[in-house]
Every structure is written in structure tokens, then in C-alpha cells.
Amino acid sequence: MMRWIGLLIVMLAATAHAADAELAALAHGTDYGALxxxxxxARERxxxxxxxxxxQLAGAEVGLVVANRLRLERKIVGDMPxxxxxxxxxMQAQWAEDVLPFAERALELAGDDAQRAQAERVLGELYAHKIxxxxxxxxxxxxxxxxxGRALDLAPEDPECQRAIGLMYLNNPPISGGDVSKAIETFRSCAEALPDERCVVLLAMSYRKAGRLDEARDTAEV
Known part of the structure; x- marks a missing residue:
């Protein structure tokens, strides 16, 4: 159990890609007051x-990190009432709802494909949290x-975009795009192509969700 808690915490820290460096430093902690x-x-700015x-992007990503934190806690405490x-x-959905206007405004302000990809990705992840x-x-x-999908079209090699689509496959119910086999495929490709620990962690989680526990354990111990 502790291995998986550790993996989830690593995943969360890796997804804290906010413009505010202090937020990224807090992402793996438990101090909601500091967050x-x-x-x-970020909201005031x-x-x-x-x-x-x-x-605008930082304002949106703060809410995204909090929503990720709440999802993480739900997954760690598997027997939560x-x-x-x-x-x-x-709460996860409400955080996403509250910062959606910032993400939408960031997309309006995006000046190049890199910025558009960032804004599209954050918007997509926020909508996923509203499910x-x-x-x-x-x-x-x-x-x-x-x-x-638009973010991936704009930046197909961006690990954040690959992680985002993989997380959608991993976490969403089938009716809203969830598909653990696609999650495995996405994170396996990501792990092979990029020296990025988060892809390995998420691949292990995907194997675990699929019931392929030996592969999950082997991946986690690499």
C-alpha cells in the first residue's frame, strides 16, 4: 500500500506545472492553508x-492543482465513505468550475501555438475534473x-499534453472517454520516448487498474 501512496504523491508533484514556482513546491505537501x-x-493577480x-494561466493552474490534490486523496483512501x-x-468539480474563466481567458490571450497548447490542455483537464x-x-x-485533443495537435511531443490525455483515459468512466487499455498504451509510449518519471508512475497505475498487478509492480520498481 505504501508503494502506491508514494507513487501517487510522485504523480501529483509531477503534474504541478503551474507558472507559480511556490505552488509547484507545495503540490506534494499536505498544507492546504499554504496552498x-x-x-x-494567484487569483488576485x-x-x-x-x-x-x-x-490567467497561473490562476487556472492553481485550481487545477487543488483539484488534482482532491482526486489524489480520494484514490489514496480507497475505502472512503x-x-x-x-x-x-x-469540491474537486467546484475548484475546476471556479477557475475555468481564467483558462478560457488564457486561451483568448494565447499568442502562439505553445501558449495555445498550454491553455487548451488546462481547459481540458478542468473539464475532466467537472465529471x-x-x-x-x-x-x-x-x-x-x-x-x-487540440493541445495534442498543437504540441504532440509535449509530455504535459500526453499526460493529460492519458489521465483522461485512466480516470474517466467509459461513457466520458475512460479506457484503461488506451491509458496503458499512452503511458507506455510516453515512458519509452521521454525520460519522464511521471509516465512510468502513471503506467504502473494503469496496469494496476487493469488488474495486471505483476506488470504494475515491475514497472513501479524500475
């Missing part, structure tokens, strides 16, 4: 600088796939 302070500053791409799990899922069940999956699943 909240960073979120407040985004509101004060509506025409600055970096400010249903009401608590639902509460975490609702709470079948109905929300039918609405937000296609939106997530569309934005992440």
Missing part, C-alpha cells in the same frame, strides 16, 4: 491582470477530449 494562500495570490496570459467521497468529488457521474460525464467528457 490556499498561494491560490489567493489573475483578476488584477485580465490581459496577461501568464497571470460514500458521503465523504462525494463531498471530495464535489461527477454519468450526466456530467456526457457533457464534460467531450469537452475535455476536445480541448486536450
Amino acid at each position: 490556499g494562500a498561494v491560490e489567493t495570490r 489573475a483578476l488584477a491582470e485580465p490581459d496577461d496570459f501568464d497571470a 460514500d458521503d465523504r467521497n462525494d463531498a471530495y468529488r464535489d 461527477r457521474g454519468m450526466l456530467t460525464g456526457m457533457v464534460n467528457g467531450p469537452r475535455a477530449r476536445r480541448h486536450i
Whole structure:
């Protein structure tokens, strides 16, 4: 169990790709107060600088990191009571909803393909976090796939974009794009092509979800 908790924490730290370096440093911790302070500053900056791409993207990515944290905790505590799990899922979706305007504004302000890819990816990941069940999956699943697909078209070699589509395959229910076999394929390709630990971690998680425990263990111990 501890191995998988460690792997999940590594995954979370690796996905903290926010423009604010302090946020990235906090991403693997447990201090929600400190993270909240960073979120407040990023939100204030985004509101004060509506025409600055970096400010808008950072405001969106703060919310994305918090949503990732909440999803992580739900996965670590596998036997979480249903009401608590639902509460975490609702908070996860609400964080995504709150910062969506910043991501949308960042996309409007993007000046080149690299910036557009970043904004599209963040938008897609936020929409994925808004999936709470079948109905929300039918609405937000296609939106997530569309934005992440555009990000991949713009930056097919970007590990963040590859990670984002792989996470959608790994975490979403089938009706909203989930497909563990595609997650395995995506993260295996990513792990082979890039010296990026997060792809190895996510490949191990994908094997585990598919019930291929020996391959998961072997991958995790590489």
C-alpha cells in the first residue's frame, strides 16, 4: 500500500506545472492553508491582470492543482465513505468550475501555438475534473477530449499534453472517454520516448487498474 501512496504523491508533484514556482513546491505537501494562500495570490493577480496570459494561466493552474490534490486523496483512501467521497468529488468539480474563466481567458490571450497548447490542455483537464457521474460525464467528457485533443495537435511531443490525455483515459468512466487499455498504451509510449518519471508512475497505475498487478509492480520498481 505504501508503494502506491508514494507513487501517487510522485504523480501529483509531477503534474504541478503551474507558472507559480511556490505552488509547484507545495503540490506534494499536505498544507492546504499554504496552498490556499498561494491560490489567493494567484487569483488576485489573475483578476488584477485580465490581459496577461501568464497571470490567467497561473490562476487556472492553481485550481487545477487543488483539484488534482482532491482526486489524489480520494484514490489514496480507497475505502472512503460514500458521503465523504462525494463531498471530495464535489469540491474537486467546484475548484475546476471556479477557475475555468481564467483558462478560457488564457486561451483568448494565447499568442502562439505553445501558449495555445498550454491553455487548451488546462481547459481540458478542468473539464475532466467537472465529471461527477454519468450526466456530467456526457457533457464534460467531450469537452475535455476536445480541448486536450487540440493541445495534442498543437504540441504532440509535449509530455504535459500526453499526460493529460492519458489521465483522461485512466480516470474517466467509459461513457466520458475512460479506457484503461488506451491509458496503458499512452503511458507506455510516453515512458519509452521521454525520460519522464511521471509516465512510468502513471503506467504502473494503469496496469494496476487493469488488474495486471505483476506488470504494475515491475514497472513501479524500475
